[in-house]
Amino acid sequence: MTTHTTTVTQTEASPSFFASATYIPPDAIFALTAEYNTDTAPEKVNLGQGTYRDANGQPWVLPAVQKSREILLAQGLNHEYLPILGLQSFRDNATLMALGSELYERVQSRLATCQALSGTGSLHTAGLLLRSCRNPLPKIYIPSPTWSNHHQVFSSLGFTCESFNYYNSAHKDLDIESYSSALQNADPGSVVILHACAHNPTGCDPSKQQWMELGHIIKQRGLFPLFDAAYLGFNSGNVDDDAFAIRYFVGELGLEAGVCLSFAKNMGLYGERTGCLFLVTRSKETAVNTQSTLEMLQRSEVSNPPAYGAKIAATVLSNRELKDLWYKDLETMSGRIRAMRVALYNSLNKYGAPGNWDHLIRQSGMFGFLGLEPDVVLQLKDKYHIYMAANSRVSIAGLNEKNVEYVARSIAECLKRG
Numbered sequence: 001m002t003t004h005t006t007t008v009t010q011t012e013a014s015p016s017f018f019a020s021a022t023y024i025p026p027d028a029i030f031a032l033t034a035e036y037n038t039d040t041a042p043e044k045v046n047l048g049q050g051t052y053r054d055a056n057g058q059p060w061v062l063p064a065v066q067k068s069r070e071i072l073l074a075q076g077l078n079h080e081y082l083p084i085l086g087l088q089s090f091r092d093n094a095t096l097m098a099l100g101s102e103l104y105e106r107v108q109s110r111l112a113t114c115q116a117l118s119g120t121g122s123l124h125t126a127g128l129l130l131r132s133c134r135n136p137l138p139k140i141y142i143p144s145p146t147w148s149n150h151h152q153v154f155s156s157l158g159f160t161c162e163s164f165n166y167y168n169s170a171h172k173d174l175d176i177e178s179y180s181s182a183l184q185n186a187d188p189g190s191v192v193i194l195h196a197c198a199h200n201p202t203g204c205d206p207s208k209q210q211w212m213e214l215g216h217i218i219k220q221r222g223l224f225p226l227f228d229a230a231y232l233g234f235n236s237g238n239v240d241d242d243a244f245a246i247r248y249f250v251g252e253l254g255l256e257a258g259v260c261l262s263f264a265k266n267m268g269l270y271g272e273r274t275g276c277l278f279l280v281t282r283s284k285e286t287a288v289n290t291q292s293t294l295e296m297l298q299r300s301e302v303s304n305p306p307a308y309g310a311k312i313a314a315t316v317l318s319n320r321e322l323k324d325l326w327y328k329d330l331e332t333m334s335g336r337i338r339a340m341r342v343a344l345y346n347s348l349n350k351y352g353a354p355g356n357w358d359h360l361i362r363q364s365g366m367f368g369f370l371g372l373e374p375d376v377v378l379q380l381k382d383k384y385h386i387y388m389a390a391n392s393r394v395s396i397a398g399l400n401e402k403n404v405e406y407v408a409r410s411i412a413e414c415l416k417r418g
Contacts, residue, residue, distance in 0.1 A: 028148065029389060036387045044385035045403050047394035050200070050366050051270055052333055055400050060333075062268050064326035068315040071322075077311075082304045084295050086115020086276070090310040093317035094261050094276040098232060098243055103251045110281050112290035114298055115305045118275040119230045119262030120149055125277050126226055126258050127157040128297045129290070130191060138224070139190040141182065143167075145391065147200045147228070150193055167202045172359035172371055174204040180217060188222040196259075197242040198231035198365025201393035205235075205364060211245045215253050225249055226258040233327075234266040235365045237334035250280050263313050265366065266330060272309025333397075337366060340399040344368070347408030354415045368394045376414050384410040 025031075032048040054060040085091065091113040096104045116122040131137060140154045143166035151161050164182030168175035183192065199205050206214060218225055227246055233239040249255045256279070263274040277294070281287045298304070316322045345360045360368055372380075372392035380386040386407055388394045399407065 032387050032389070039385055039387075041385040043406065045387065045398060045407055047386065047388040047396075047398040047407070050265070050395045050397070052265065052268060052337075052366070052397045053400070055336065057398070057400055057402070060268060062326065062329040064316050064322050064329050065267055065269070065312055067322055067325065068312045068319075071315055071319075072311055077308075079307070082115070082307050082310070084299050084304050085113070085291070086298075086305045087307065087310040087314055089318060090274075090314035091115055091276055091278070093314055094263075095259075095278045097239060097317055098229060098246055098259055098261060098278070099250065100240065100243065100247060103247055107250065107280050109284045110287045111278055112281060112287045112294060113276060113278040114291070114294040115310055116260075116275040116277045116298075117302065117305065118264050118273040119228060119260055120153065120275075121273065121302075121305075122260030122262065122275040122277040123150070123153050123226075123228060124157070125294065125297060125301070126260060126279075127154050127159065128301070129279075129294060130224075131157055131159070132293055132297065133290075134189075139187050141186055141190055141192040141223075143179070143193065143195070143199075145201055146193070146195075150228070166199070167204065167369075169371065172369070173362065174199075174202070174206060174210075176206065176210055179206075180214065183214060183217040183221060183223065186221055186223055189224075191224045191226050192218060194225050194227050194245065196227045196229035196232065196246055197244075198235035198367070200230070200365070201367050201389065201391060202369045203363030203365050203367050204369075206245075208244055208248075211248060212252075215245070215249050215255070218249070219253050219255055224258070225255060226260070228260050230260075230262040231265055231365055232261070233330040234334060237331040239327075239330070256281055263309065267313055267316065267326070269309045269312065272312070273306055274309030274313050337396050338364075340396050340404060341368060343401070343404045344396070344399060344408055347405050348411060350405075351409045351412035352416070353408065353412035366395055366397055368396050370394060370411070372411070372415075376411075379414045379417075380410055383414075386410055 029048055033046065036044065036046045052060055095111060095113055114125060116125045137159055140159045140161045142150050142161055142163055144163035145167060154161050165175050165178035197205055229246065232242045235242045246259055249257050258279050261276040264270045279290055281290055316326050341360055345357050348357045363369060370392040374390055377388055377390055377392050
């Protein structure tokens with residue numbers, strides 16, 4: 001029997017399945033960090049990526065987290081699967097942390113919770129849930145400027161995203177009038193993304209009174225508040241203060257709400273991807289149905305979430321001694337950031353940097369919004385090896401006593417040069 005073989009040349013082959021793929025530039029912040037890492041200059045400063053650094057510019061393992069790890073190791077840590085919705089003790093304690101004990105008891109029967117892959121995963125899971133429950137899809141209102149991933153997360157799921165003006169660049173402060181106006185004109189039934197505290201990138205948060213006014217507009221317009229809560233406790237050093245808006249919307253206004261929690265910043269669990277999504281719903285029955293939908297969505301996305309970070313966080317949150325130690329850790333981090341914010345402000349004035357820098361000490365949280373033009377940002381990188389986001393957002397945590405004057409002097413020189 002004769003066997004015939006056919007040789008297909010490259011030109012005869014069918015086109016690649018991926019022929020229509022287009023090149024997408026790397027994520028700006030991660031690309032900036034990569035560029036910083038390859039920079040061989042003896043004096044360089046990374047103010048781009050939002051990760052906490054200690055006074056020596058090094059990553060910091062929180063003492064509370066270190067003790068939690070030791071407890072887990074002594075218990076005989078294993079690597080078994082978690083349930084689909086994640087570690088129950090983590091979900092319960094994370095939600096309790098955000099709501100406070102009194103409110104948590106009031107709404108516990110109306111909660112749907114799901115462990116998620118840090119803040120990004122929590123937002124994505126919330127988007128999946130909204131997409132499965134709402135037809136037609138609600139519009140997503142997002143402040144401008146905002147964290148760069150907000151639009152990408154929701155637009156990738158098919159939502160229409162609409163920006164509203166959050167920041168007044170002339171006054172370098174929150175534009176509360178535009179904010180209120182945007183909500184008053186928002187389509188009923190839409191979703192609004194709210195930074196619970198430490199607004200990224202501006203560092204400008206509403207006051208408690210402003211939060212109350214915004215909450216009443218949201219309730220009046222029938223909007224759904226979805227909180228991105230990546231900095232609870234990290235912003236002010238006090239979880240209760242940072243969770244004010246969440247608790248007011250749920251406890252005082254009686255709103256349904258979604259809260260996307262991340263423990264990357266406030267516990268330093270960046271690479272563990274430790275997050276939690278919880279929904280406060282209208283009724284116990286709605287909560288049960290919503291949680292079952294979350295379980296189905298989680299199964300189809302990641303099957304079940306990572307265990308180690310959740311176990312660390314749950315141990316800290318459920319152990320009185322470790323929780324108190326964590327509160328001190330939060331004060332340490334937020335206190336150092338506040339001190340560096342003041343140091344940068346003082347140094348900019350010391351070196352005669354043109355302009356008024358009062359906005360720096362009005363801001364709070366990890367980030368500072370300098371208000372520099374793009375060409376100045378580029379000069380700082382190319383000439384002084386100081387790396388920051390293109391919009392001049394800087395991670396205040398990247399500053400320390402050894403580099404803050406260098407950064408301020410460099411900014412002053414660039415601005416004087418024009």
